[in-house]
Amino acid sequence: MRIARGMLLASYILLLLAGLLALAPWSCRAQSAPASTAAPVSTAPPAQPANSQAYSLPPDKLAKAITLSRIRDILDIAGSLWGLAVLWLLLATRAAAGLAAWAERLLRRRWMQGLLFFAAFLLINSLAGLPLDLIGHLVSRHYGISVQGWGSWLGDLAKAMGLLLLFGAPVLLLFNWIVRVSPRRFWLWAWMIALPLMLIGTFASPLIDRIYNKFEPLTQSYPALVARLETVVARTGTKIPPQRMFLMKASAKTTGLNAYVTGIGATKRIVVWDTTAGRIPDDEVLFIFGHESGHYVLNHIPKGMAITAVSTFFVFWICAAFAGWLARRFGMRWRLGGVEVGQHALASRQGFIVLLLVLSIVGLVGQPAGNAISRHFEHEADIYGQEAIHGLVADPQKTAVSAFNHLGEAWLEDPDPSPLIEFWEYDHPSVQSRANFALHYDPWANGGHGRFFAK
Numbered sequence: 001m002r003i004a005r006g007m008l009l010a011s012y013i014l015l016l017l018a019g020l021l022a023l024a025p026w027s028c029r030a031q032s033a034p035a036s037t038a039a040p041v042s043t044a045p046p047a048q049p050a051n052s053q054a055y056s057l058p059p060d061k062l063a064k065a066i067t068l069s070r071i072r073d074i075l076d077i078a079g080s081l082w083g084l085a086v087l088w089l090l091l092a093t094r095a096a097a098g099l100a101a102w103a104e105r106l107l108r109r110r111w112m113q114g115l116l117f118f119a120a121f122l123l124i125n126s127l128a129g130l131p132l133d134l135i136g137h138l139v140s141r142h143y144g145i146s147v148q149g150w151g152s153w154l155g156d157l158a159k160a161m162g163l164l165l166l167f168g169a170p171v172l173l174l175f176n177w178i179v180r181v182s183p184r185r186f187w188l189w190a191w192m193i194a195l196p197l198m199l200i201g202t203f204a205s206p207l208i209d210r211i212y213n214k215f216e217p218l219t220q221s222y223p224a225l226v227a228r229l230e231t232v233v234a235r236t237g238t239k240i241p242p243q244r245m246f247l248m249k250a251s252a253k254t255t256g257l258n259a260y261v262t263g264i265g266a267t268k269r270i271v272v273w274d275t276t277a278g279r280i281p282d283d284e285v286l287f288i289f290g291h292e293s294g295h296y297v298l299n300h301i302p303k304g305m306a307i308t309a310v311s312t313f314f315v316f317w318i319c320a321a322f323a324g325w326l327a328r329r330f331g332m333r334w335r336l337g338g339v340e341v342g343q344h345a346l347a348s349r350q351g352f353i354v355l356l357l358v359l360s361i362v363g364l365v366g367q368p369a370g371n372a373i374s375r376h377f378e379h380e381a382d383i384y385g386q387e388a389i390h391g392l393v394a395d396p397q398k399t400a401v402s403a404f405n406h407l408g409e410a411w412l413e414d415p416d417p418s419p420l421i422e423f424w425e426y427d428h429p430s431v432q433s434r435a436n437f438a439l440h441y442d443p444w445a446n447g448g449h450g451r452f453f454a455k
């Protein structure tokens, strides 16, 4: 799932720790990429495709979408590689060792030195990524996808940094401490702690959203839509009452469309962006909601957790071994310390950066695997969504195809992405393949029924 920049920063820590957080489908948004058009999206059905493809764009938007997706791909790849380069540079230039020595000179208590070190590290790391963030926002504004002013954008950035320091530094300190007290089995303890942390992150996600955006009850402006969403709730058994349905004031920042289910347990809710409600037909919002409900009904959250648990067990184990080798090979050159006082070189503060570097490398290499699993869940949710609105809208096929066209047009999605990019980067199937599937999915023909509903 690609999520908003601010959230991305906030979840950076868990990403580092879990490596494969990309497996987690619960923060799924209906749409995969941050982008959209300057003009409000019309509620008229999209133009009939000239070819056999179910998702198509008018020529001017097509040209923009192709250029934009190239820029996005380059930014994604550059961002990943730059992230690795920054960690490696911190070690190779001995800046990390210098930072640790500086914290030791400045403060007396060990845990305070650690907090200062990790706060400074997170700050440096975020600032290093700032130029790419800036370019991303510039591009997004140029294509009319973002309408957020620079003041507001910087404000969001400051909030994200604040959250990162507040939660990130103590979490890194905790894991650093675990390495120190258990140099042999630290990866196992880290693995046990990372999972509940991810669960807490999922639970807190809707609360963190409130720091960035304003929400109001959906019934306030769209009572008719709420009544219709309740029919989907009844059919799917998701037990989301109207009080748990919110309108997010996204229009202050973006022209993109979105609706999703987020949170778990007491924080579980449906969020519809104000760029979506009233802008596309209610039938299509119902379909998007059906898709999102699918993630819950089909247990994608516990399944994602289970897959993440199993894979991170091996990832942490491999990372510990790989980082141990790096520490032995480069420990002196990077001034990791620790060894002369009889400690594991990874247990020092700068040594911990080696672990983060290795986790990032393994996370990047594992990204296609995580994305393949995510795309599988998304496809299942698409099927579920289309079946969920059967009987509630006049034509589920047409509704789904039209919704994909509206989403694709709003976010300027490339109708014909490179298969390699799709394989490596996409956590949702391409809009084209989703629309094509929806166009031909009709299990009710000849008296049949779908996979998930008896009728």
Ligand SMILES: [Zn+2]
Residues within 6 Å of the ligand: 028, 029, 030, 291, 292, 295, 378, 381
């Ligand atoms: Zn989804």
